[in-house]
Amino acid sequence: MLRLTNVKKTFNPGTVNEKVAINGITLTIEDGEFATIIGSNGAGKSTLFNCIAGSFYPDEGSVKLDERDITFVPDYKRATQIGRLFQDPMRGTAPNMTIEENLTLAYLRASKKGRGSAFSRMSVQERKLFRERLALLGMGLEDRMKQPVGLLSGGQRQALTLLMAATLVPPKILLLDEHTAALDPATAEKVLDLTKRVVEENHLACLMITHNMHSALELGNRTLMMDSGKIVLDIQGKEREGLTVDGLLQRFSVGAGKELDNDRILFSK
Amino acid sequence: MGSLLSLPVVISALELGFIYALVALALFLSFSILKIADLSTDGCFTLGCAVGAQVAIMGHPILALPAAMLAGVCSGFIMAMLQTKMGVEPILSGIIVNTGLYTVNLAVMGFSSNLSIFKADTIYTLFQDWLGNTWYRLIVSIILVVIVCVVLGWFLGTRLGLSIRATGDNTDMVKASSINPGFTVTVGLCVSGALTALSGCLIGHYQKMCDINLGTGMVTIALASLIIGETLIGKGSVKRHIAGVILGSCLYRFAMAIALRLHVPAECLKLVSAVIVAVAIAAPYLKQRAAFQKRKMAAMAARKGGNDA
Ligand SMILES: Nc1ncnc2c1ncn2[C@@H]1O[C@H](COP(=O)(O)OP(=O)(O)OP(=O)(O)O)[C@@H](O)[C@H]1O
Ligand SMILES: [Mg+2]
Numbered sequence: 001m002l003r004l005t006n007v008k009k010t011f012n013p014g015t016v017n018e019k020v021a022i023n024g025i026t027l028t029i030e031d032g033e034f035a036t037i038i039g040s041n042g043a044g045k046s047t048l049f050n051c052i053a054g055s056f057y058p059d060e061g062s063v064k065l066d067e068r069d070i071t072f073v074p075d076y077k078r079a080t081q082i083g084r085l086f087q088d089p090m091r092g093t094a095p096n097m098t099i100e101e102n103l104t105l106a107y108l109r110a111s112k113k114g115r116g117s118a119f120s121r122m123s124v125q126e127r128k129l130f131r132e133r134l135a136l137l138g139m140g141l142e143d144r145m146k147q148p149v150g151l152l153s154g155g156q157r158q159a160l161t162l163l164m165a166a167t168l169v170p171p172k173i174l175l176l177d178e179h180t181a182a183l184d185p186a187t188a189e190k191v192l193d194l195t196k197r198v199v200e201e202n203h204l205a206c207l208m209i210t211h212n213m214h215s216a217l218e219l220g221n222r223t224l225m226m227d228s229g230k231i232v233l234d235i236q237g238k239e240r241e242g243l244t245v246d247g248l249l250q251r252f253s254v255g256a257g258k259e260l261d262n263d264r265i266l267f268s269k
Numbered sequence: 270m271g272s273l274l275s276l277p278v279v280i281s282a283l284e285l286g287f288i289y290a291l292v293a294l295a296l297f298l299s300f301s302i303l304k305i306a307d308l309s310t311d312g313c314f315t316l317g318c319a320v321g322a323q324v325a326i327m328g329h330p331i332l333a334l335p336a337a338m339l340a341g342v343c344s345g346f347i348m349a350m351l352q353t354k355m356g357v358e359p360i361l362s363g364i365i366v367n368t369g370l371y372t373v374n375l376a377v378m379g380f381s382s383n384l385s386i387f388k389a390d391t392i393y394t395l396f397q398d399w400l401g402n403t404w405y406r407l408i409v410s411i412i413l414v415v416i417v418c419v420v421l422g423w424f425l426g427t428r429l430g431l432s433i434r435a436t437g438d439n440t441d442m443v444k445a446s447s448i449n450p451g452f453t454v455t456v457g458l459c460v461s462g463a464l465t466a467l468s469g470c471l472i473g474h475y476q477k478m479c480d481i482n483l484g485t486g487m488v489t490i491a492l493a494s495l496i497i498g499e500t501l502i503g504k505g506s507v508k509r510h511i512a513g514v515i516l517g518s519c520l521y522r523f524a525m526a527i528a529l530r531l532h533v534p535a536e537c538l539k540l541v542s543a544v545i546v547a548v549a550i551a552a553p554y555l556k557q558r559a560a561f562q563k564r565k566m567a568a569m570a571a572r573k574g575g576n577d578a
Contacts, residue, residue: 079447092445094438101431105446108428118429165445 002029002173002205007051007061009044009229021047022058023229029173034199034206034220035236038213038248044229045209049175052207054078065172080109081172083165083204085158085179092161095150099141099160102149103130106164133163137194155187162194170202177209192219213245225252273530274523280407282526286519287410288475291417291468292487293494293514295461298421301495301510303457304437305352308363310465310491312370313344314484317466318473319377322384325474330390333470334413340377341466344370345458352458353451374481384479391474406475413471417464418511424460425507433457434507486539493546494518500553521545 009022021044029035039045051058054075062071070078085092093102104122107130127145134142137159141152149157158179166174176195180188196219199206210216216223223240225233225248233251235243243251292314299307317337324333344366351362378384392413397405424430435443436453443450465487473479498517502509521542528541 074449076444076447076449079445084445086441091439091441094435094442096438097431097434101434102442104428105431105435105442105448108432109447119424119427121426121428 001031001066002052003027003064003067004052005062005064007048007058007063009047009051009056009058013059020229022051024061025229025231026061027224027231029205029207031172031205032203033222034204034208035222035224036216036220037207037209037224037226038211038216039226043226045226046177047229048226049084049177049207049209052173053082053084053175080169082175083171083173084175085161085165085177087178087181089154089157089161089182092165093149093157096148098146098148099134099152100127100130100145102160103133103164103168106168110169133167134160137163153187155183155191158183158191159194162191162198166198166204167202170204172205174199174204174206176206178211179208181211195219213248217243217245217248223248227252273527278526278530279523280403282522283519284407284410284475286522287407287414287515288468288471289490289494289522290414290515290518291464291471292491293498293518294417294421294511295464295468296488296491296495297510297514298433298457298461298464300492301499301504302425302434302437303454303461305359305454305458306363307348307458307461308360308488309344309348309366309370309462310363310488311484311486312367312374313341313462313465314469314472314487315374315479315481316340316344316370316377317469318479318483319374319384319469320466321470322386322473322479323377323379325386325391326384326389328389330392330395330474333474334392334467337466337470338463341462341464341469342459343462344466345460345462346455348462349451349455349458353454371481378479378481382481386473386477386479391477392471393474410471410475413467414515417467418515421460421464422508422511429453429456486542489546490521490542491518493542493549494521496546496553497521497549500549517549 004025004027007022007025008020011017011019011021023044025048037045037048050056052063054070054073054077057072062069064070065078065081094105097105100122104126107126130145131142134145139156139159141156141160144152149160152160162179165171179195180191183191192215195206195208198204199220206220208215208220210219217240221240222234222236224231224235235248235251292310296307296310299305317340320340321333321337324330324336329336348362348366351357351365352359357365375382393406393409396409399405400408425434432443432446432448433453433456435446435448436450436457440450443453469484472483494517495514496517497520498513498515499510501516501520502513504510524545525538525542528538529535533541
């Protein structure tokens, strides 16, 4: 369970460039809950993720994971429990290393307790496990394990990153920051299906930022809308069933007191 | 050609090639893998030489090797601390450490600018009787370098080694794998420092003397070897890369040996070496340009042919 309490973050305080990016967010995400997040550019969605993942620390408030206060735990230490995917498919993998080496590194999170394992090499069982997991992606990557990841397409890399971040060693919470935005529609669909499966199978808590209103309503069981550093709309349960994109937009203008101005939001029906 | 490369010339080029290959391997780690330009290489090389010489003079020629490597580790560690804990730019931290090392090296040498180990045993003279006067230095150098290469190749395949390789490739990914990139940079620079210092130590034992300016320009030479290797063998797997580094280092020494045989005056050697470095670095790019031009010409010719028909 992830619990944010009154988190605030201001960039460049006291200068002309002062920008309140997160303005008091309180939010609880239970295990197995899959929440989608929408909101215009600059609403503070990525900043929220950065606070959760520890890329920077909030100015105020606290971040708790399973009642453990992680507000000021360095990002690499949180990584054992937090998986994260970015919009840029290049960010999640090391391009000059092979698929199997990338997976070995991701798998390190599992064997954290045995610090002595720093000098161990990839075992035969591990390689077999990697093969099996890669085969599940259905992209034929299991036969390319010795190839550098840099040779893969964006969609393949993103699928691999999903495997590394979420299934190899299931985290407590998965953060997806527009992770299909750079992919073509067919591949994006594939990666989204995969995401759905991964989250369900591993019973993860998941937060997904998207600019696609359809996926925002279709995927998961809760939808949050952010504006100017605040959560202005939080829809779940009965209320969410049967809600259309138009309905959602209308709810937004009521919640935020303005129309949603955003070129990147997809209104496709 | 026979007169140009007599057997002693070939042997000494190979000897130096193998010994200096260790510095190139150090740069392979810091420059190619961690993507850090380590300008402390010159000082660290002299440090290894000075420590190795002193320990040999004290009568422990074998202990000289680990002692020099330990000194190199310290140098790498200080540089890593400057970078990871104090936010000093990699290039600057190398320059700072290099400057400081000059004094340290003088101190190790007992505040004299050179040190002779003619009277004491070296790692080479230990095996002289046993291996024969012609070959002993080459054989000892090859054995040591091969051991280092095998260990390094093994190390880069372990989890820790993989994390170091990933650090230069994608720091975000390293963090996401719950590894502290500061830690991997530190380990990488320590290992790299150890290799540089070991090379310095071996050169000291080889020449039976140590000079405070021994390391000057070392970073350029090592970089040349590294890039010659990469150009010839390509950037493949780690094993290939390591083999390329050694090949590059030996070829560089052959080039220098030939320049000497062609009676290039000793004062001009630095210029020759700078030219070799520049050519080695530019070669891959020029090769690519040439291939591009050729394809362009072919495409233009084909277009013309098509219009005529
Ligand atoms: N490192 C930073 N330094 C200064 N300002 C920043 C920084 N990161 C974000 N901001 C500002 O904080 C605000 C929120 O940015 P954020 O990246 O969270 O938006 P977002 O909701 O993810 O938008 P998008 O949909 O475009 O990704 C923006 O106004 C941005 O300019
Ligand atoms: Mg964003």
